[in-house]
Amino acid sequence: NAGVTQTPKFQVLKTGQSMTLQCAQDMNHNSMYWYRQDPGMGLRLIYYSASEGTTDKGEVPNGYNVSRLNKREFSLRLESAAPSQTSVYFCATSRGGGGPTFPSSYEQYFGPGTRLTVT
């Protein structure tokens, strides 16, 4: 079992370029999440998906879009990268959670991260 995988591991973009970060899980989990980690800021939620076909904004969604392609895959897209989006991006999954009304008490499992630099 691979658990949660992310591609690529590293990426350098120029301002204005676009790219998609990929996340896949083989844990049969319903919920998937994208976070960014910045020095001194902890992790902040960008978007999440409580189930296949649904997505919701988190704390810092501006400049990003997401797609829940199927139960296994959840991608994060930067349409026009900016230096402020330089960060380490983590994908995570959990068993349950019904969105804002029924948030999850289940633990989340994290991928290894993608380190993105925008120049």
Add this chain to the structure above:
Amino acid sequence: GDSVTQMEGPVTLSEEAFLTINCTYTATGYPSLFWYVQYPGEGLQLLLKATKADDKGSNKGFEATYRKETTSFHLEKGSVQVSDSAVYFCALSGGGGADGLTFGKGTHLIIQP
């Protein structure tokens, strides 16, 4: 909104010392509480969790008790090892905000031999 406050490091201890990392939270609902650990260059791993008041989470010699009256979830270990050097994050979910975890800023722990 929900928030988590934890002591910021780095915290430097000698091997076999007693460890406490303080964590307090603000949440409107009845959150679940977590401690995650991040080793250099890796993702986060769950260390322990507690889902209701007075629950104690424990794992690998680490413990934390969910204290609703003081809104705290302090991490403790009786005797730390060099291999415990990492960044530790306190987090909550289900406090009334969006699904997903709300994290503290992390505490960098350095254990010297």
